[in-house]
Amino acid sequence: MPKITYVECSGREHRVEVPLGRSVMRGAVDNSIPGIDADCECACATCHVYVDESWLGTTGTPVPGSQEASMLSFAALAQPNSRLSCQITVSEALDGLIVRMPEGQTPRWRDDRSVGIGPIAYVTELRPAMLVPGDRGPHGPLQTGVENRR
Numbered sequence: 001m002p003k004i005t006y007v008e009c010s011g012r013e014h015r016v017e018v019p020l021g022r023s024v025m026r027g028a029v030d031n032s033i034p035g036i037d038a039d040c041e042c043a044c045a046t047c048h049v050y051v052d053e054s055w056l057g058t059t060g061t062p063v064p065g066s067q068e069a070s071m072l073s074f075a076a077l078a079q080p081n082s083r084l085s086c087q088i089t090v091s092e093a094l095d096g097l098i099v100r101m102p103e104g105q106t107p108r109w110r111d112d113r114s115v116g117i118g119p120i121a122y123v124t125e126l127r128p129a130m131l132v133p134g135d136r137g138p139h140g141p142l143q144t145g146v147e148n149r150r
């Protein structure tokens, strides 16, 4: 079974086996790897990863004009090696793949940053259900729903 290494923005690595035919996203979710929330199948961008440069030739890049390319154009912290991990299907050729999770997708990042800066603004505006009840920002409790839109 192919082994994939998921690297948190802190540098912590998770090397797991992922069955053939599964997505790289599903491999992370099935192994409870932090940093990939994966709320859908190509409409949320919460499975955003940076593919290690040495693997881009194997994974490929998003097809121009595809839904993946469109989603990544709105993703915070997107880079040329960005992919949505739900769109990468695991094959034998991906044995040894290394992907890194963007800083904005880690729980620690969410705890430390202000509402309205960076990806959390996107999350707050479009996906209020992702906020954890009781989360606090620097100016008090985080709010969900329309009352948080300004």
Ligand code: FES
Residues within 6 Å of the ligand: 025, 038, 039, 040, 041, 042, 043, 044, 045, 046, 047, 048, 071, 084, 085, 086, 087
């Ligand atoms: S899981 Fe939502 S875009 Fe990949």
